[in-house]
Amino acid sequence: xxxxxxxxxxxxxxxxxxNSGFINVIEEAYDIDWVKVTLGANTTNVIDLVGNGDNAIxxxxxDGLYDSNGNYxxxxxxxxxxxxxxxxxxxxxxxxxxxxxxxxxxxxxxGDYKVTVTQTAxxxxxxxxxINTSAKVDVNTSSDDSNxxxxxIEEAYD
Numbered sequence: 614x615x616x617x618x619x620x621x622x623x624x625x626x627x628x629x630x631x632n633s634g635f636i637n638v639i640e641e642a643y644d645i646d647w648v649k650v651t652l653g654a655n656t657t658n659v660i661d662l663v664g665n666g667d668n669a670i671x672x673x674x675x676d677g678l679y680d681s682n683g684n685y686x687x688x689x690x691x692x693x694x695x696x697x698x699x700x701x702x703x704x705x706x707x708x709x710x711x712x713x714x715x716x717x718x719x720x721x722x723x724g725d726y727k728v729t730v731t732q733t734a735x736x737x738x739x740x741x742x743x744i745n746t747s748a749k750v751d752v753n754t755s756s757d758d759s760n761x762x763x764x765x766i767e768e769a770y771d
Contacts, residue, residue: 617646621683621713625649627730629658634729636665642721645676647713648728652706655736662700662716662728670724672698676715683713692719705736 627635695701
């Protein structure tokens with residue numbers, strides 16, 4: 614196992630939906646590793662960070678997700694959101710591309726870790742977002758379509 618950079622130039626990467634994940638070690642207190650994963654557009658993914666093996670780290674932190682430019686994605690920090698003292702983040706990628714998972718031990722925790730990413734859903738839109746859409750709204754009718762909007766146009770702009 615090797616020391617991993619905490620920048621987008623990291624050599625660490627993992628494959629989506631591969632249960633073997635990426636395994637490495639937090640060798641010293643406050644060390645942060647960045648692990649790259651490629652995600653599809655409009656996909657919801659669960660990121661798990663757990664201890665691994667005989668030298669398992671006992672308490673992990675996902676120190677955030679970063680986009681392909683290395684910018685922090687708000688709301689992606691997690692401490693203890695997984696099982697026990699391990700970390701988990703659910704994230705929906707709006708755009709396809711490379712993302713970086715920043716992993717570390719809580720406080721001065723060190724040890725072996727495993728990070729996995731599992732795609733749980735792909736969001737599909739059944740209508741285009743332009744004037745060529747096949748969607749229509751009939752006034753004073755009802756629908757059992759789960760994407761149905763309620764209210765009126767006037768209410769949306771009041």
